[in-house]
Amino acid sequence: MSGSVNSGYERLFDIPIGPQHPALKEPALITLKVEGEHVVGVGLDVSYNHRGIEKAAEYRTYVQNLYLIERICGICNVAHTLTFTQCVEGVQLKDAPERAKMLRVLVEELARIHSHLLWLGVAAHEIGFDTFFMYIWLDREVSLDLMEAFTGNRITSAYNIIGGVRRDLTPEITAKIRKGMDRLEERAKFYRKIVETEKTVISRTQSIGILPPEDAIRLSAVGPTLRASGIKIDARADDPYAAHASVPFNVITCDGCDSFSRILVRIDEIVESINIIRYCLEHLPSGPIINRLPRRVPAGEFISRVEAPRGELMHYLRSDGSDKPYRYKVKTPTISNLPSLVHMLSSKGRYVVNIADVPVILASIDPCFSCTARLEKNIGTYGKS
């Protein structure tokens, strides 16, 4: 029962959304308690897709785990393998070569571009603006083709390996990436113009899903959700990993605190990623791309964090001296954003959430429930406990 209802009469209804629902791309149960059109309580259950990846990781060697960890999330697969390889290298107190670090940044940013374009298309689809969705996904093909040409696969790239990277940059691929970046930059600027001027987008997203900066920090939001509330936190800038310490870039923020500013932050991050990729291509150091490491990892523990497209991703590794991890723990960005999502979905005082706004707010945090399903717990102000 929600504590925030001050109505004189009881006319509260439960609306379950999910576990299977056309508005959701993944199984999750969102129980809305509504009073008329207004959402007054939310219950979230995201544990429908528990795959037991952490336990499975304990039965595989580090080399095999690379591909298991890659499949935690299809879209952020580069971020997951990067975090895993950093954990294994960290326990061994070894480092990847400088050229490999720069190439890791390059592929990571390429993955960020296609993740943000995917999200932008999904957001346009949730708004009901399918023309926009089709054009965005057409341009996403540019970044996917570059991924395929460079790493050998569109999504699960298998690019980062323990001790370095798998493939070196050839002059043909460099020329292809430069050409693709020019096209993507032009399109990203065009999309920003459309988002700023198109009435459909503005009326469906502005002042919807408000997350004030103090609540964003209190509820430990991460990634673009946090940066759209005007807070400058980015793991690439605060705790530089790979070659991020030597690559200059701006942390994109927006003061709008609503779903509209989350769109703007992500479009600006695409442009920023394009600039990072251009910098990497120009300042790529020469040298080896892999530093071969032993298969057995000494006993120890390591925490690595990476700014995945959806926010800060954290992996924990504990090794016992064998060739298999003793314990592996993954914290995906979506789990950090769920308390903020519940906050945004609940009407409080003058801030009201209509049922029609729920898909937009839900999409605005870029949820990935399948990566998150590591807990059997109901989150929210209302629902089964």
Add this chain to the structure above:
Amino acid sequence: MSIIWEAYRQLFRPKSTEKYPFGNREEVSLPDGFRGKMILNRESCIGCTLCEKDCPSGAIVIIVDAKGKRPTFFLDRCMFCGQCQESCPKKCISYSKEFENAAYDRKSLEVR
């Protein structure tokens, strides 16, 4: 309003959809580093079984024949990660651009 002009302009541009599988097969372009069906060079294989140990999906089974230990790849279990190519000390595993690997019979999905 600019999206309307964009949609209007698209009418005069070539279609982005590739006509697969009913169009011209040669138009389906795959990059050079693509990981399709693998090719095993049986002559240079030394039977070290490293590929079997590293395969994350158990798609490689070592079979002993007249020449000694040689890997057999089961494509129905393979996820085309490329680790066997990476682990092979003699570099005798390579990937072709053959991606149409659907089959009625499991036997035809074995690469020896």
